[in-house]
Every structure is written in C-alpha cells, then in structure tokens.
Amino acid sequence: xxxxxxxxxxxxxxxxxxxxxxxxxxxxxxxxxxxxxxxxxxxxxxxxxxxxxxxxxxxxxxxxxxxxxxxxxxxxxxxxxxxxxxxxxxxxxxxxxxxxxxxxxxxxxxxxxxxxxxxxxxxxxxxxxxxxxxxxxxxxxxxxxxxxxxxxxxxxxxxxxxxxxxxxxxxxxxxxxxxxxxxxxxxxxxxxxxxxxxxxxxxxxxxxxxxxxxxxxxxxxxxxxxxxxxxxxxxxxxxxxxxxxxxxxxxxxxxxxxxxxxxxxxxxxxxxxxxxxxxxxxxxxxxxxxxxxxxxxxxxxxxxxxxxxxxxxxxxxxxxxxxxxxxxxxxxxxxxxxxxxxxxxxxxxxxxxxxxxxxxxxxxxxxxxxxxxx
Numbered sequence: 001x002x003x004x005x006x007x008x009x010x011x012x013x014x015x016x017x018x019x020x021x022x023x024x025x026x027x028x029x030x031x032x033x034x035x036x037x038x039x040x041x042x043x044x045x046x047x048x049x050x051x052x053x054x055x056x057x058x059x060x061x062x063x064x065x066x067x068x069x070x071x072x073x074x075x076x077x078x079x080x081x082x083x084x085x086x087x088x089x090x091x092x093x094x095x096x097x098x099x100x101x102x103x104x105x106x107x108x109x110x111x112x113x114x115x116x117x118x119x120x121x122x123x124x125x126x127x128x129x130x131x132x133x134x135x136x137x138x139x140x141x142x143x144x145x146x147x148x149x150x151x152x153x154x155x156x157x158x159x160x161x162x163x164x165x166x167x168x169x170x171x172x173x174x175x176x177x178x179x180x181x182x183x184x185x186x187x188x189x190x191x192x193x194x195x196x197x198x199x200x201x202x203x204x205x206x207x208x209x210x211x212x213x214x215x216x217x218x219x220x221x222x223x224x225x226x227x228x229x230x231x232x233x234x235x236x237x238x239x240x241x242x243x244x245x246x247x248x249x250x251x252x253x254x255x256x257x258x259x260x261x262x263x264x265x266x267x268x269x270x271x272x273x274x275x276x277x278x279x280x281x282x283x284x285x286x287x288x289x290x291x292x293x294x295x296x297x298x299x300x301x302x303x304x305x306x307x308x309x310x311x312x313x314x315x316x317x318x319x320x321x322x323x324x325x326x327x328x329x330x331x332x333x334x335x336x337x338x339x340x341x342x343x344x345x346x347x348x349x350x351x352x353x354x355x356x357x358x359x360x361x362x363x364x365x366x367x368x369x370x371x372x373x374x
Contacts, residue, residue, distance in 0.1 A: 055319065058326045062362055065330055066103055068337030069359050073099065074115050076352050081122030082135075083356075087348040090126045090135030091145040093119050094152035096352055099359035104368045107160045117164070120156055123149050124167050131174030132200075139348075141198040143182065147212035150175040154219040155369055176220050179213050180231055191241050191253040194234035206251050207242060207260035210235060211305065214267045219371040236271050239264045240278050247285030259298045261285055262305035269312035270371065283310065283317045290324055294332055297344030300357035303329075307361035308372055322365075329358060 073096050076084045085092035097119040105112040107120060126135035126149070133149035134142055153168050153175070160168065182200040187193050195205025196213040214235045221227035242253045242264065249264030251257035265282040273279050286306055291299065303325060310321035333339055339358045341351050367373050 055322055055326070058330070061330055062326060065333050065337075066359055066363055068333065069339075069355050070100060070103060070105075070112065070337075072337030073352060073355055073359075074112060077115055077118065080125075081118035081120075083119070083352040085350045085352055087137045087139055087350075088145055088353075089137060090123050090133065091138075091148040092349055092353045092356070093122055093135075094149045095356040095360070097123070098152050098155060098369060099356040099363070101155065101159075102360055102363040102369050102372075103366060107156060107164070116156075117160070120153070120160065120164060120168075123152065124164075124171055127171040127175070131171075131178045133171065133175055141209065143196055143198055143200065143202075143209050144212060146175065146200075147179060147196075147209070147216045150179065151212060151216035151219055151371075154216060154223055154225075155371060157223050172220065172225070176217070176225060176227065179217055180227070183213070183231060183234065189253070192238065194236075194238035204252070205238060207239070207249060207257060207263050208251065210238060211260075211263035211267055215270065215371060218270050222371060232271050236268065236273060239267055243278055243282065247281035247283075249282055258289060258291070259302040259305070262302050262309060265309035266305050266312065269309055275313060279313065283313045286310070287317065287320055290321075294328060295340060295343055298342075298346060300339075300342050300346060300354050300361075303361045304357045307364050311364045311372070318365075325361060329362060333358075 073083065077096075078084065082089050082093045083096045097116055100112045100116050105116060107113060107116045123133065123135070127133045132142065132146050133153075134145050135149075138145040150172065153172050157165065157168050157172065178200050179196070182196055182202070183194065185201065185203055187195075187205060188203050192205035195207070195210040196202070197205050197209050214232070217227050217231060217235070221229075221232065239249060242250045242255075242260075244250065247261070249257065249261040251260045261282050265279060265286065268276065268279040268282065286309075291302060293299075306321065307325055310317045329339070338351050338355045340354060341347055342349070342354050346353065364372060
C-alpha cells in the first residue's frame with residue numbers, strides 16, 4: 001500500500017499516536033478546561049462569557065455522563081468481542097470501540113484495554129478476502145458498514161501491539177483500495193463524481209455515505225497511507241457542489257437534507273477547508289436550524305457530525321452548539337448510563353449505537369481520536 005518512504009512516515013506517525021494515546025485522563029480533562037478558557041479569552045465579551053461559564057459549570061456533568069456511558073457499553077460486549085446490535089453489528093462495534101478511544105482509553109491498557117482489543121479483533125474477523133469489512137446483517141448500504149469499520153481500524157493503527165498491527169495493515173490496505181476504486185466509478189450525474197453510495201459499484205453518490213468514506217480516507221492519509229490528495233480533493237468538490245446558497249448541503253446535489261449539512265461541514269473542516277466560506281456558511285445554517293426534538297429520525301447521527309464539525313469551527317460556533325447539546329443530552333441519559341434507542345432508520349442499530357454516538361458527540365473536546373484533533 002505504501003512505498004518505503006511512506007512506511008517510515010507511518011512508523012513515525014504511529015509513534016506520535018502512541019504518545020497521544022497514552023495521555024492520562026487528567027490531561028484530557030485539562031485540554032477541555034484549557035479550551036473553555038481560550039473560548040472566554042477570545043470570544044466577544046458579554047454573551048460569550050455567559051456561555052463559557054455555563055459550559056464550565058457543566059464540564060463535571062459531562063465527564064460523569066461519559067464515564068457512566070462507558071461503564072454501560074463495557075457491559076454490553078458479547079463473548080466474540082462484538083457489541084449488542086440487531087443490525088450493522090460490526091459497524092456498531094467499531095463505533096463503540098471509538099467511543100472508548102474518544103475518552104482517552106487505549107488498546108490493551110487500563111480498565112477498558114481488553115474490551116477495546118476484543119472489539120478490534122471482532123471487526124478484523126469480519127474482513128473478507130476481497131477487502132470488504134461487513135460482518136452479519138450489513139443491510140443494503142454495505143459501504144456504510146465498510147467505511148465505518150475502515151475508519152476505526154485506521155484510528156487504532158499505531159496504538160496496538162505488533163501482531164494486531166500486522167493484521168490491521170493487511171486489512172486496511174484492501175479496505176482502502178475498495179474505497180478509492182468505488183470513488184472512481186463513473187457517476188450518471190457528473191455533479192456526483194467524487195462521492196460514494198451504497199455499494200462499491202454504485203454509479204451515483206449521496207452525502208451520507210460519502211461522509212464516512214471521506215473520513216476513513218482522510219484518517220488513513222493522516223496515518224501515512226498512500227491515499228492520493230486528488231481523491232480528497234474530488235470528494236471536497238462533491239461536497240461544495242452539493243451546497244445551496246443558504247448553506248444547506250444536500251443529500252445529493254440540488255436536494256435537501258438537514259443531517260447531510262452536518263456531514264458536509266465536518267468533512268470540509270477535516271479536509272483543508274477550515275473556516276472556508278463554504279464551511280462557515282454551513283455552520284451558520286446549522287446554528288439557525290438546531291434540532292429541537294430529541295430522538296427524532298437520524299438524531300444521533302446528526303448530533304455526532306454536528307458536534308465534531310462545530311468543534312472544528314471553534315469560537316462562537318462551538319460555544320453555542322456545546323451549550324445546546326449539553327442541555328439537550330445530559331437530562332436524557334438513562335440511569336444505567338445509556339441513551340434511548342433512536343427513531344426511524346436508527347432504531348435497528350440499537351442502544352449501543354445510540355450510546356456510542358452520544359459519547360462521540362459529547363467527548364469531542366477531549367481531542368483523543370486522532371482524526372478529530374484540530
């Protein structure tokens with residue numbers, strides 16, 4: 001997958017990842033506190049001070065909520081390393097693994113080290129010879145499952161022991177090839193070139209599938225893999241052509257989509273468009289159209305993307321969104337640490353999915369997952 005130079009870059013970046021991964025929870029918490037202090041220093045005086053004080057007051061509540069959620073998830077892991085899910089089991093397992101990483105826990109270490117390792121091993125067992133990482137009940141949108149699993153394996157690459165790393169290298173190489181080849185399939189609508197849809201052979205694209213694919217590709221590139229910059233640029237071009245003048249980013253070019261605006265924002269921010277005109281326009285649209293109904297269709301999916309994207313934008317965007325999501329999510333956590341099963345298409349993914357996505361949204365300012373660091 002990579003030439004000798006690329007391999008040396010990967011080794012160097014893996015060492016950096018190990019240093020990041022071994023940080024204590026105290027350091028993670030200090031990062032959160034530091035972020036909030038910076039927000040107070042650089043945000044406009046009156047309103048921003050009020051919001052920052054509210055966020056600081058809620059910091060301990062967020063920490064407690066995240067710890068309770070991880071305890072809940074740790075009890076849902078099955079003997080084979082997977083997590084409870086009636087559908088998309090391998091992808092749900094990957095999201096659960098990333099939720100532990102997001103709070104600063106690492107493979108093989110600490111109270112959740114073996115849980116993380118078992119989750120990684122389960123996902124690796126679902127990799128087929130042709131490179132697809134699917135597992136049981138992947139649904140009709142196999143690219144969703146494949147790209148989420150690819151993203152997780154890319155994120156843990158460099159954090160694991162040598163034997164697991166060797167397995168990950170083999171699986172990731174094939175998995176990334178599928179994503180790169182699928183992007184180049186000629187689309188029926190030229191505006192959709194550069195994106196992805198439900199299967200590797202799809203001749204059209206949608207923003208939802210494209211988000212996971214682009215993040216997995218960007219993560220692999222960050223980790224030193226030989227992912228062409230042109231592939232990232234083509235995906236970004238697809239996002240930009242899908243954006244309306246009011247900032248909304250459509251499910252497909254010219255179409256609607258509240259949730260896909262959240263997807264597009266994060267992808268723009270992670271792929272060289274930080275605080276660009278398109279990114280700021282999407283951020284403004286989302287602040288003006290916040291989801292007020294807890295648990296509505298695609299709620300957790302949208303929250304995950306919006307939280308990550310707004311954190312990348314920073315400043316007032318993050319302050320306002322963080323206050324909104326804390327007020328929305330903290331009172332809704334169940335006594336056992338979970339969040340209720342989502343509605344609509346999210347229902348089939350189950351309570352581990354809703355809880356993992358909530359953790360990934362609420363832990364964003366811990367900055368532990370490599371791809372989500374500013």
